[in-house]
Amino acid sequence: MKVRRREFVRLFTAAPIAMLTAAPAWSADPLPQKGGKLVYMSENIPSLNPLDNESTVGVVTGQVFASLTRLDEKQKPIPYLAKSWEISSDGLSYTFHLQPGAKFHDGKPITSEDVAFSVGVVLKFHRFGKQMFGPVTSVETPDAQTAVFKLSRPHAPVLLSTTMSRFLPIMPKHVYGTQEDFNSNPAHKHPTGSGPFVVSNVKLGSYIILDRFPNYFLNKRPYLDRIVIQIVSDQTAVRVGLQRLEFDLVSGDALRYRAIKSFKSPQLKIERTTSAVGALTTIEFNNRTGPLSHKKVRQAIGHAIDTNFVASTLHDGWTLPGRGPFPIGNPFFNESIKGYEFDLDKANKLLDEAGFPVKADGVRFELKLIYISNEFLDLFVTIPEYVKPSLKKVGIEVVLEPMPGAAAWAVRMQNWDFEMSMALPAAYLDPGIGISRTYVCDNIRHVAYSDTSGFCNKKVDELFHEGVAEPNFDKRKALYDQVQTLLWEEAPMIWVVDLATPLIYNAKLINPPLTGWNQYGPFDEMYWRGGSK
Template identity: 45%
Template structure:
């Protein structure tokens, strides 16, 4: 549904705060916020892990240099101001004074440099800080990011969950950051501190009384309940046991909570996410190494049936690695509209004739916790691909970390997945298709796809500041990957946030719940 009146009021209050005005009179200080999440994080350090599960708590625990508003405009956060050099090859950040980590140590430019270097070395979004050549720290409150080439997505990359500032005095002890013990008990710089983390059960965050923005956060605690079953999550919201349910995608859930008393539902707050539901192919060996097999699978899947029947019309078909709402989308990309005759012909041409009632068999995995967008589509593939002689075994994972570890390790043949564009193709799209990003990290190029021409095009698009020229490069890229089909793109995810109508300043920036919630408040005592 469209943004609600309650959300419009919250947005207005947020803008007033940004302008230095006082909160609305209805604000009631303190109180707890109980959030529902159907994804369980492996740990809480967003410098080495992407995704909703880590980003939502991570952006409460760690502050970033900048944050973005609902109009895609950067706003001060740890950096009070910034300026580009005339040649576009350096960005200078001026940090706020007096900001401290949760253990009382001051946040300095050295921590900013350490954090960006850590992200560059470890994060699955390898292209995000690839042009960063060095980071100079002339004083404790100044960081100069020097680039080897122009970087049109740098400002965006310094916001939200993409650039958490972590303490060098904790993580710079020589241990591997990806497996550092502090990932489960982080010392951050954000508005909330970690009180407890029970994996698979609950994350409890408490107010940081020494937060560098005076008077914030307004809430006393954020309690994130990790619930695998969407039905249980809906019941919690309806019963008033939970206050906010972000990243809601199920048609039943959206409808139920829209009709529930005292609950508002909005689709605002996900503009930069660009979420795509897709079927990924492990191209390293077997039938899926053959392009014609992947194309045949594309023709054997009916996107319209998936979005209209399985997803009850809440999702829209998606036929490209770039979301169709993006100015970089190419409408000429091959669509692979449902055609069983083409599918069978391609499989014959690929050298996989029918033997009895089957050509070959494959397994398909899916992310647990979202039946409508994931499991139901995986189950549909059993019957859809069976019609062209491909036997399908649907393989389940006990939880999200189990699925993620399998896919990162290449232990899959096909997998359903939900992957974000993250605002700019440099950040969220390149990572899936670059040869040098084939590595055992979830949401990198886990398909093993390699095309030198694609590498060349994406390298050029990453530094092109002229939008028309970037568009032409991304048009060419989409036509190539549309032919190679390392991924079959199915639909966009219809993210919504359901929340208690008494909440103010519900997050509706472009990062939504994946950005600091220091401005969220209750309008009535709790």
């Protein structure tokens, strides 16, 4: 989103010059105008707990809660609730200075005590709080506007972890600090936040209505008066709603990929997003027992899956063939990693070498594949339907086990009750946040999207640990290049496709979230051409 430099400087006059990078540059358009309602189409949103694992909850979290910083269009942190910050030369201290006069939705001031409280909650209850803030030993509060993160060792992901409220929502201690179990707090039914929009009406499963917060700490924003988040799970209803212009903003992952090209109205725009989330669709292996405990078996499965066919034909070009454990758009991606070559002869040879010959019935062994059957259909359903006959060609009988929803799938994963599983792990830009959690030995936990595969390699751990402590980008990249090479060789999972999710939106909408954290970031800079649609 292009915010003119005069406005940006006015908003952050107290920030050091080094912090005054460009605000999100999503389009060059007329001056912002206030007013109007935005209808965002979403799949099911199960709760309003800002730490809920379900990605759809993040859309609400990004509007209701502010983070300390945010990302610009080049994926760099810029001021947000924190007007400025400093990092000590030894990397052991991060000092954030809050916007003066910032208030929560109930009118109470946002203070450094709230920041300290929020960090503590995230460390204890966030599914990868340890990856983000593990070395933070304390948050000092020398005054109401200053929060100082103290670290036991340098940890490069700290700053990036402050750029999204799905990571670190700044929450009122006086509301959420009333009981020990954060996740069961009744305040989640009607959250009190710090972001640009206030929850005004909720009917989970149907809609969530958010209204403009008039005392938002960024002057004159947000521009929209209201956001209506409409819950729609039926594909036909999504298509019809878009054709009738009932929805103003829809993530392309809510539709089948082949349906996207049908929206050719001049009143709609379809653009591929550049996302800091960086997600891969994977087939995760349980590395502990059976055939999948053999590296050559895992590699063979990689060579038996034609990822180019999946991306170009099954997904109509809306995904990219997976090449390795880091998404292609990640700044630390190793260009030398080309993915597993589709080669059935090589797959058969590896399976023979692993000691699993073809039996009289043409089958070497059987593997079960679990997947969520009612979400991300092109990823979680189409791929398993393709994988079953593909692996049959090399003597692996695949038994498909559809799960009725994400909750049922998560139970199987957290109990390690699977052989193969379709998954959608997000990288979250910094390898120390989103990537390492699925591979390091000390994160083998009974939690979905931890290292549920049971993979453990001490050299991989060592490289990841060195990477998060190294402040120099080039040195970090060299370490992560080695990680990617090792993981590609070990194949704890197969990286099938790399997501490049399209966004479908009303052509009159200015500054749709095409970069940064996309729909998980604040909508405070979006507005309608003419003030309403």
